[in-house]
Amino acid sequence: MNRSEVLAAAERFATDGRGFVRRTPLWKLPGAALGVACAEVWLKLEHLQVAGSFKARGMYNRLLANPVPESGVIVASGGNAGIATAAAARALGVPCEVFVPTVSSPAKQAKLRELGAQVVVTGAVYAEAFQACLARQRETGALLTHAYDQPEVVAGAGTLAMEIEEQGGEAPDSVLVSVGGGGLIAGIAAWFEDRSRVVALEPELAPTLYRAREAGAPVDVGVSGIAADSLGAKRIGAIAWDLAQRHVRDALLLPDAAIREAQLALWTEFKLAVEPAAALGLAALQSGAYVPQADEIVALVVCGANLDPASLTRS
Incomplete structure (x- = not known):
C-alpha cells in the first residue's frame, strides 16, 4: 500500500460518471478559536461525505475496482x-x-434499511458479526467488502488525505486520526508517509493499535464505550499495522469523558453534529493528550455523522 494506489483510487473517482464520492470541505481555523495554542487547526469535514462518513471512499473504490456478482x-x-457499502451498492444498482x-x-441500522440493504443483526461485537458475514459470503459468493482491511478500502480512504493537502496548499504538520480497525489511518499514512506527523487516537475502552504496540503484534482486545459502534474492531487490521509501524509515531488513548466533551463542543460551538468517533481529534487537543507546537498546523479528521441527533444534549 502506497501513494500510487491512493492516486489510482482518486482517478477512479474522477472518471466515474456518477460523481458518488464528494470532495468535502477543509475548514481552517486559528488555533485560538478552539482554545489550542497552535498556529492553525484544519477540520476536514468528512462527516459531510456521502453516507455520512469517510467509509464511502473505500467502499466505493472496492466496488469500482472489482466485478460485482449477481x-x-x-x-x-x-x-x-455498512452504510457506505449500502450507499455504494445502491449507486451501482447491486444487492x-x-x-x-x-x-x-x-x-445506523435504520439508515441501512433506508438504503435498501438487507440487515442481519448478530453477535455482541464486530468480530462476531464478521464471522457470520464470512459464513454467509461462502454461501452466496457475494463480493466481500471489509470495513478496514482491504487494499482498495485503504486506498479509497487515502484520497481524503490527498484532498487535505490539495485544499490546504501544503501538507499539515500533524494529522490526528481516530482509529478502530485502522483503515482510515492506514490510508492517511500511505499518502503522507513521513511528510506529516500522523497521530493515532483511540478510546481507552477500544485500544486496538495501542495494545498491539505493547504486544509487538496485532492482538485481540476487549472493546466497549462511547465510540464502540464506530471504533469497535477487536484487532487492528494487517494493512494498518504495517503502515503504522512505518509511518505513525504516536498512539494515544482518550477517556470517554473527554471524547464526549469534545463531541458536545463541536455541536454547541460550531454546530457540527458528529458521532463520538469524529471527536477524538478535538478531545486530544482539549485534554492535552496531544500538545502541538506554537507554529504547528494540525489537521483533524471529522470522520462521521451517523448519530441520533437527540444524543447531542447533556444528560
Missing part, C-alpha cells in the same frame, strides 16, 4: 462501513447484505 456485495460493520453487531446503534 449476488451483490456483503459486509460486516459496526454501522458506518447489498450487511451484518451488524448488537452494539450497532438503532440510528
Whole structure:
C-alpha cells in the first residue's frame, strides 16, 4: 500500500460518471478559536461525505475496482462501513447484505434499511458479526467488502488525505486520526508517509493499535464505550499495522469523558453534529493528550455523522 494506489483510487473517482464520492470541505481555523495554542487547526469535514462518513471512499473504490456478482456485495460493520457499502451498492444498482453487531446503534441500522440493504443483526461485537458475514459470503459468493482491511478500502480512504493537502496548499504538520480497525489511518499514512506527523487516537475502552504496540503484534482486545459502534474492531487490521509501524509515531488513548466533551463542543460551538468517533481529534487537543507546537498546523479528521441527533444534549 502506497501513494500510487491512493492516486489510482482518486482517478477512479474522477472518471466515474456518477460523481458518488464528494470532495468535502477543509475548514481552517486559528488555533485560538478552539482554545489550542497552535498556529492553525484544519477540520476536514468528512462527516459531510456521502453516507455520512469517510467509509464511502473505500467502499466505493472496492466496488469500482472489482466485478460485482449477481449476488451483490456483503459486509460486516459496526454501522458506518455498512452504510457506505449500502450507499455504494445502491449507486451501482447491486444487492447489498450487511451484518451488524448488537452494539450497532438503532440510528445506523435504520439508515441501512433506508438504503435498501438487507440487515442481519448478530453477535455482541464486530468480530462476531464478521464471522457470520464470512459464513454467509461462502454461501452466496457475494463480493466481500471489509470495513478496514482491504487494499482498495485503504486506498479509497487515502484520497481524503490527498484532498487535505490539495485544499490546504501544503501538507499539515500533524494529522490526528481516530482509529478502530485502522483503515482510515492506514490510508492517511500511505499518502503522507513521513511528510506529516500522523497521530493515532483511540478510546481507552477500544485500544486496538495501542495494545498491539505493547504486544509487538496485532492482538485481540476487549472493546466497549462511547465510540464502540464506530471504533469497535477487536484487532487492528494487517494493512494498518504495517503502515503504522512505518509511518505513525504516536498512539494515544482518550477517556470517554473527554471524547464526549469534545463531541458536545463541536455541536454547541460550531454546530457540527458528529458521532463520538469524529471527536477524538478535538478531545486530544482539549485534554492535552496531544500538545502541538506554537507554529504547528494540525489537521483533524471529522470522520462521521451517523448519530441520533437527540444524543447531542447533556444528560
